[in-house]
Amino acid sequence: MPLKTSWFKKEIIKHDLRNVGWIGIIYLCALIFAVPLEILLRISNEDYNNYYMDETSLFNFHLEIQYFAILLVPVVLAVFLFRYLHVKGSTDFIHSLPIKREKLIHHHAITGICLVILPVIITAIILLIMSVTMDISNYFVVTDIGYWLGVTIVVNIVIFASAILIATVTGISTVQGVLTYIFLLFPAGIVVLVMFNMDYLLIGFSEQYYTNRSVIELSPITDFVDNFDQFSLFKSIVYLIISVALYVVSVQLYRRRHLEFASQAITFSLLKPIFKYGVTLCMTMLGGFYFGETQTQYYWVIIGYLIGSILGYFLAEMLLTKTWRVFNKWKGYFFYIIALAFIFIVISLDITGYENKIPEADEIEQIYFSTDHYYNYNQEIEEYRYLDSQYVTTVENIEAVRGFHKQVIEQSTRFDVNDNWFERINIAYELKNGKTIVREYQMDKTIPAYQPYLKTIYESTEYKQLNNQILNVATNQVEKLTISPGVNDDENQTVVFDPQQIQEAIAALKKDIVNQSFESIINGSYYMSTIRILTSDNEDIFLEFNRSYTNFEAWLKDNQLYEDAVVTADEITKVGIANSEIDFYELFTNETENNSELLFVEDKEDIQSLLNNYSPSEVGYARPPFYAIAFFVGEDDKDPTTEYWIPANNLPDFVKAYFDLN
Amino acid sequence: MININNVSKDFERSVVLKDVSLHVNQGSIYGLLGSNGAGKTTLLKIATGILQQDHGEVVVNEQVIFENPHIKNNVVFIPDVLYFFSQYTVIQMAKFYEDIYSNWNAERFAKLQQLFGLDVNKKIQRFSKGMQRQVAFWLALSAMPDVLVLDEPFDGLDAVIRQKIKNLIIQDVADREMTVIISSHNLREVEDICDHIGILHQGSLILEKDLDDLKSDIHKVQIAFKDGLPTELFNHLDVLHKDQRGSVLLCIIRGKDQDIAKHISQYKPVVYDLLPLTLEEIFIYEMGGVGYAIENVLV
Incomplete structure (x- = not known):
């Protein structure tokens, strides 16, 4: 019997186009709106702000729309293309036709790939025509089009391939959509979850060491969102290889798929327990992770594990059995908890001696x-x-x-x-x-x-x-030294340009830092002044002026700069002190009388002792409670000129006594 | 033509088909009977290569049908719940079939259009249920299949259309030796068209018969004797059922009519009538113990 030998079934493609062609058209519209149209709008606006754009990546035009379209379109497309697998009537019809499953999936994949790629190519062609016919080199150049085209296509393809894989595994279109994104995020997510949970189990485990920036690259979604402007050719090739691998697996799974499982969440019996306990384990770890990072008590981690595991187990069960009535199935959960407890105990017993290991x-x-x-x-x-x-x-x-x-x-x-x-x-x-x-x-x-x-x-x-960066800067690299006293900085800055003076000052500072004692580092008192050093590389280095910097202090005095460089009690009319936890600014500006929450100090000796004990809240062993101190200068006693937070420990005794501290 | 050998199928730990063997000859019309949930649809989907069986094999035209486009090209399945692409008109659907089935016959399609009198440019889903079923037959027959598999095909059709379609099927069987499998939960619906009957009950094929054999093989006999029943009367007869009504004995006996007549006449009965059985009666007596299952099929 003669059989048409044509491999290609144009009616299948035609049906696909009738079915999902609109998605490609919407995608094209979104891309044109986001990039070429936006550029045209900017040109016709003659907005000179755009004339010097920092980055010329084409992704920077309506980035959010591009994210949204690029991440969403391939999944929606795959959901509609493979919906025939998830609806009983169409599954039976399509598979009663004399076409092999491989051929079916190839046809749909080709249509899908064309529909994600064509809009991108058309947009790129429009951009190319624009770049040839108009003077828009300050917006983008031709190589930018190539980069944009390549990255968009590669990301689209890897997402589309993932969505196809999930289509062959599940029997419900909604589950396909959701599961595709979970699948795409899974590699990065699971590493983060495992590492953070290891941290709860093993004392000293460094989750940050294992979850540094490279984790982001494990998921195409986070990788694209974060690194859209730095995709390498190598990464693109890896993505394409992964896509091909996913597709090969999809074809194999499709060949083995039991069609009668249409409308079931998972169509492979073997995958069901994996799915169920996988979801449970991930939710367990997520629960522990959430409470572990937001709460400060260890028992919350345990509660997180319990809540997460119960939630995950019954959610998975509901999805698999497609019913709410799953709460009588505690047996599986019971075994899961026993297994999990066993694993957790084995890890925390630390058989390998991880926790106590210190190298020789x-x-x-x-x-x-x-x-x-x-x-x-x-x-x-x-x-x-x-x-x-x-x-x-x-x-x-x-x-x-x-x-x-x-x-x-x-x-x-x-x-x-x-x-x-x-x-x-x-x-x-x-x-x-x-x-x-x-x-x-x-x-x-x-x-x-x-x-x-x-x-x-x-x-x-x-x-x-x-x-201390300053110790690594050669003295002759310093171009400018600025000392701001900390109160009324605008008027009272001391600036040193003279190379000779700078050399002496930097040498003195370095000597002071090298000599600085442990006690002064962890619990020293400071001038309120800030030392700013500008180097010949146009870099700024900021230093707090520790009172142990005696050589630098002496240099200031020798050069008659000391008076200007530091704040003295004489310059200050009044100091307000209040706990930083309350609305102190309100108190300082509205109150004039002392009360239980607020203390004003006007006595010069008291002010001086406050200055002498000053220490910024962010240095050394500073711990709460912190107190806000506000300095009033001149006649204006309504608006404090400057405010600082200092640890309560560094307050002078009379203030401590006033607020009943210690 | 169609050989289903020891096919079993489980679904979610419940057995849908167990060890079903079934044979359909070319040019035969096979009626697959069974109550709801007996496994008819699953068996048909396996027979057409849509689903894959867990055990056993399905051979059509000496080749395994599953994932075999060469065989499937000659097999058309019309499901109980019809499926057409949404928004497709008859002509669009026909083009699709033409692209997929290599034996598509455009002349036949045009001829059938005159018979059905439906608008080819109308969207199929706008048609009534009965019209949609006609479209399904129209498309299926235009694909010129060797095997036509119909799942509950006459549901919701009025008598005129039903007869029209039955005639079409019979015509194709007669003209081209098309093989047909029809599933139904009602014997009466198919008894006039089928030449073979199989009854599926709880996943097993409990009976498979040639209807002509059946009808000529089983008889209702009314007899009466002057001096009571001779004791040796039933010694050489296969009696399925006996019922004494006064002096008249009513029996259902399996065997050739001449043999039965010859045997009984030896005992000189006062009354002797050999009556034909309705198909329904044949099944009830034939099935005996599992008869309750069959009753549903016979309503």
């Missing part, structure tokens, strides 16, 4: 050691130009870090989560054998046992160089 000193090449809240390990430190190393390497420091670490292991407990004023301590040992051991702790670094080790480290020149 002679194994260590260098150590990244950070006791402030910021985590910079392995990350580019763009904002700190003059910090070229992150590591301590001297024998004394390595020993001190190890000693400190040992104390931390002894002192820390599983229950140290996220106390508001706990600091994040990061220690990364880079070993001579090339391995890295990274630990992170949330803890109170003021515990006495830590202090001897911290003293050694903090006072070492090496560590000071890591934390």
Whole structure:
């Protein structure tokens, strides 16, 4: 019997176009509106703000619309194209026809790919015509079109391929849509969830080390949203390879699909338990993650696990059985909880000795050691130009870090989560054998046992160089030195341009910093002045003027700059003091009389003692409660000139007595 | 032509078909009977290669039908709930069929249009239910299939249309030796068209018969004797049912009519009548124990 040999069934494509062609048209309209039309509008507006655009990436025109269209269109398209798999009548009809399933999926995939690619190509052609016929090189150049075209197509294809894969696995179109996005976000999401939950189970686990920026690249959605302007050719090729792999898997799954499962959430029996317990596990971890990061008590993590697991288990069950009546199926949940508890206990028992591991000193090449809240390990430190190393390497420091670490292991407990004023301590040992051991702790670094080790480290020149940019700047690199006294800065700034003077001043400052004692670092008192150093690279370095900087102070006095550089009691009419938690500004401006919440100080000696004890709230071991102090200058006693927050500990005794502190 | 061998199918742990074997000859019209939920639709979908069986095999024209376009090209399935592409007119749907089925016969399509008298440019979903069913037959027959599989085809059709379609089917069977499987929950609906009958009950095929054989093979006999029943009377007869009404004995007996007549005449009955059975009666007596299942099919 003769059979037409034509592989291509044009009527199937025709039907697809009748079915989903409108999506391609809407996509085209959205893209034209977002990019070429926007550029035309800007040109005709002659808006000179646009004349010097920082970035010429075509994604920057109506970025939100482009995000929305690029991320949504392929999924909607796949949902409609493969809806025939999810509706009983059409499934039976289509599969009764003399066409192999492979051929069907190829036809639909081709239509879909064309419908996502063509609008992008047409838009690109419009842009190309514009760039040839008009003078719009300040908006974009031809290579920008190529980049935009390539990235958009690659992202569209990988999302479309994922949506096809999910179409073959599920039997409900809505589930296909939702599951596609979950699938796309899954690789990044699961890494974040696992790492944060490991942090709750293993003391010292550094989730940040494992969830640095590269996590974003694990999901096409987050990768595109975050890195749309820096896609490499390599990444595009990887995306295409992944797309092809997803498609090959889709074809295989489709061949094995049991069609009678149309309108079931999951069409492969084997996948059902995986789906059920996968959802439960993810929701468990999400619950722990949510409460662990928002609450400060460890029991909230446990509550999070319970809530998350119950929610996840029954949600999955409802979806699979398509009924609300699932609350009699506790057996599976019961076994899940036992298995989970077993896994959690095994991890927290720490069989491998993870929690107590400190490498031997002679194994260590260098150590990244950070006791402030910021985590910079392995990350580019763009904002700190003059910090070229992150590591301590001297024998004394390595020993001190190890000693400190040992104390931390002894002192820390599983229950140290996220106390508001706990600091994040990061220690990364880079070993001579090339391995890295990274630990992170949330803890109170003021515990006495830590202090001897911290003293050694903090006072070492090496560590000071890591934390003070000025120590890494050559004296002759400094172009300008500005000292602002802290009150009435606009009028009272001291500016030094003279290279000779600058040289002396910087030398004095460096000497002071190198000599600065541990006690002065963690609990010193300061002038309110800010020292600003402008380098020849046009970089600013800011320093707080610690009262232990005696050489710098002497230099100021020698050059008759001291009076201008610091605030004295004589310049201040009145000081207001109030707890920072209340609406202090209201008090300072509206009240004139002292009351239980507010103290005005007018006595010059008292003002001087306040100035002498001043310490900014963000340095050293500063802890709440903080007090707001407001300085009034001149006749105006309604509007304070300047306000600061200082830790209550640094208030003079008479103020402490007034507010009943200690 | 169609060989279904030991086919089983489970769905979500419940057995839909167990070990069903069925054979349909070329040019035969096979009636698949069974009450709702017996597994008829599933069996038909497996027979047409839509669903895949868990065990067993389905061979059509000596080839496995599943995922086999060469065979499926000659098999058309009309489901109980009809499906057409939304917004499609008859002519658009016909073009689709023409592209898909290589044996599409445009002349036949035009000829059938005159018979049905439906507007080819009207959207199919605007048609009434009965008209849609006519469109389905129109398209199916224009594809010139060797095998036509119909799931509850006469539901909701009036008697005139029903006869029209039956005639079309019979004509194709006669002209081109088309093979037909028709499922129904009602024997009467199909007894005039089928030559073979199979009854599916709870996933098993409990009976498969040639209707002509059936009718000539089973008889209702009324007999009466002057001196009571001879004891050896039933010794050589296959009696399915006995009912004594006064002096008259009513029996259902399987066997050739001459043999039965010869055997009984030996005992000199006062009354002897050999009566034909309705198909319905044949099934009830034939089925005996599982008769309750059959009754539903016979209403």
